[in-house]
Amino acid sequence: MAANAFQHALKNEGFSICLVESPDIATIGVGEGSTPHLKRFFDNLNINEREWMPSCNATYKNGISFIDWTEHLPENRYFHPFPSIIDRQTAGAFLNNCMARHHGHSVDVNPDHYFLAKTLSANGYGPLTLPGQPSIAMNYAYHFDSNLLGKFLAKKGKDAGVAHIQGKFVKAYNNESGDISHIELQDKRKLHADFFIDATGFASYLLQQHCDVKFDSFESSLFNDSAIALPSEVASPILAETKATALTHGWAWHIPLTNRTGNGYVFSSKYTNFEDAELELRKHLGETNNTVSENTSARHIKMKVGQVKKSWCNNVMAIGLAQGFIEPLEATALHMVMDSIDLFLQTFKNGEYKNSDRSTFNKAVSNRYLGIKDYIVCHYKVNQKAKGEYWTDCRNIEDISDNLKTVLDAWQHKQDITPVLEKLGMLNYYPAISWYCLLAGYGYFSHVTNTKLDNANIGFGQQDKARMQTFLKQRAAQFTLHEDLLRAK
Ligand SMILES: Cc1cc2nc3c(=O)[nH]c(=O)nc-3n(C[C@H](O)[C@H](O)[C@H](O)COP(=O)(O)OP(=O)(O)OC[C@H]3O[C@@H](n4cnc5c(N)ncnc54)[C@H](O)[C@@H]3O)c2cc1C
Numbered sequence: 001m002a003a004n005a006f007q008h009a010l011k012n013e014g015f016s017i018c019l020v021e022s023p024d025i026a027t028i029g030v031g032e033g034s035t036p037h038l039k040r041f042f043d044n045l046n047i048n049e050r051e052w053m054p055s056c057n058a059t060y061k062n063g064i065s066f067i068d069w070t071e072h073l074p075e076n077r078y079f080h081p082f083p084s085i086i087d088r089q090t091a092g093a094f095l096n097n098c099m100a101r102h103h104g105h106s107v108d109v110n111p112d113h114y115f116l117a118k119t120l121s122a123n124g125y126g127p128l129t130l131p132g133q134p135s136i137a138m139n140y141a142y143h144f145d146s147n148l149l150g151k152f153l154a155k156k157g158k159d160a161g162v163a164h165i166q167g168k169f170v171k172a173y174n175n176e177s178g179d180i181s182h183i184e185l186q187d188k189r190k191l192h193a194d195f196f197i198d199a200t201g202f203a204s205y206l207l208q209q210h211c212d213v214k215f216d217s218f219e220s221s222l223f224n225d226s227a228i229a230l231p232s233e234v235a236s237p238i239l240a241e242t243k244a245t246a247l248t249h250g251w252a253w254h255i256p257l258t259n260r261t262g263n264g265y266v267f268s269s270k271y272t273n274f275e276d277a278e279l280e281l282r283k284h285l286g287e288t289n290n291t292v293s294e295n296t297s298a299r300h301i302k303m304k305v306g307q308v309k310k311s312w313c314n315n316v317m318a319i320g321l322a323q324g325f326i327e328p329l330e331a332t333a334l335h336m337v338m339d340s341i342d343l344f345l346q347t348f349k350n351g352e353y354k355n356s357d358r359s360t361f362n363k364a365v366s367n368r369y370l371g372i373k374d375y376i377v378c379h380y381k382v383n384q385k386a387k388g389e390y391w392t393d394c395r396n397i398e399d400i401s402d403n404l405k406t407v408l409d410a411w412q413h414k415q416d417i418t419p420v421l422e423k424l425g426m427l428n429y430y431p432a433i434s435w436y437c438l439l440a441g442y443g444y445f446s447h448v449t450n451t452k453l454d455n456a457n458i459g460f461g462q463q464d465k466a467r468m469q470t471f472l473k474q475r476a477a478q479f480t481l482h483e484d485l486l487r488a489k
Pocket residue numbers: 020021022023024025026027028029030031032033034146167168169170199200201202203205227264301302303319320321322328331332333334335
């Protein structure tokens with residue numbers, strides 16, 4: 001991604017980009033979900049969905065279904081949509097009902113009943129309208145095979161003029177100023193450059209190992225440090241959503257691709273081990289009708305969760321897993337890659353292609369990690385799971401940021417959290433609707449004291465819940481079925 005983006009942005013500025021990749025070291029091969037940033041990435045490179053999606057077995061993503069995270073609620077699931085302009089027609093009712101619920105009224109606060117993205121997903125629609133129907137612009141993302149996406153982008157990069165060298169990095173050499181002057185490959189080739197991007201995954205050979213930049217672990221507030229990946233047969237129908245299901249010591253992802261479903265269990269090794277976690281995942285897949293073929297073995301993956309103290313040091317910038325990783329609950333890793341690329345290009349250009357504005361960049365990238373981290377930590381901190389040491393310990397997480405404490409405090413004091421998020425600068429990372437969906441979706445309210453108001457009969461004009469549902473269903477009927485969209489590719 002970085003090589004393509006830099007080639008696109010810098011080729012007319014006199015830079016040439018070279019990508020070094022070891023044929024002996026595989027990419028991590030997981031990471032199949034995205035945020036809407038990915039669409040903007042491809043749009044910027046003028047790469048059409050019809051070109052890249054079939055090459056990567058990709059599907060559309062309207063949002064994420066959180067299942068079994070709210071077992072105290074009758075529905076025990078809620079949907080986190082990617083907010084879209086059409087939501088303005090229904091979000092007011094949702095927000096008003098959240099306030100009414102804060103004040104003890106028994107109103108419907110499950111976001112599932114207010115957002116078009118959920119209605120689309122639940123009824124098998126993708127995020128694009130039918131030909132001939134008035135267009136409704138949905139904010140959407142994708143699922144894809146990350147190995148195939150890597151290969152696709154490698155070819156695109158080469159076609160665009162990126163030099164692609166196959167070779168294994170073994171050593172870096174500094175010049176007198178402390179910058180890296182060149183790197184050496186196993187076959188003794190020496191590669192000189194003005195600037196180096198470390199995209200070597202968790203190993204981070206250049207930034208963390210050679211430049212000795214330290215890593216800040218998030219383990220005191222995000223416990224999950226392990227994952228198991230285990231694909232199952234293709235889903236039928238293929239829904240345009242990720243499923244994130246809470247399990248005993250973490251959660252399982254289900255990501256539908258056109259040729260298989262990617263599944264996995266993200267968990268904490270302090271509470272279980274790979275063998276037991278794999279048994280639990282296999283049982284869960286069986287119970288949810290995900291067929292795993294007998295010959296399919298599971299992959300066991302260790303995760304390093306946290307961020308480097310600075311992403312850009314001297315003439316090296318780390319990107320991707322070399323730079324940091326927040327566990328994949330909201331599929332934000334590639335989002336951070338794209339944000340880092342954009343911020344770097346902006347800073348590098350503003351600084352006249354020198355290293356002068358590194359600290360501005362480092363602060364901005366770090367704040368982004370921390371902003372995303374707050375949102376992810378919140379899923380664990382306010383969890384309402386009844387049983388189990390893991391979930392109890394998550395509820396008791398003490399290491400939470402002042403920002404997150406302020407937001408939760410405002411929520412508990414029945415305030416509108418939108419101005420609070422705005423004042424704290426947190427809307428740069430997640431919009432207010434996402435925070436409301438999370439907290440209301442979790443049913444994170446005090447007890448109902450007044451049951452006089454029921455259904456969504458405030459906020460949406462004078463219309464009742466049934467009329468809200470009719471509105472959403474009518475709009476959804478303007479959309480193309482997800483499987484038809486995939487067949488059209
Ligand atoms: C369980 C899990 C789930 C995830 N889910 C998501 C998700 O849903 N969405 C999302 O956005 N992200 C997700 N991620 C993160 C995502 O996988 C990564 O951000 C993404 O794949 C990019 O990885 P990378 O390129 O930084 O590292 P890698 O994929 O590890 O690639 C490292 C590259 O460096 C090369 N290399 C390494 N050493 C050398 C060497 N000595 N010489 C030459 N080349 C070398 C390798 O050949 C390889 O090409 C997930 C991660 C995990 C662990």
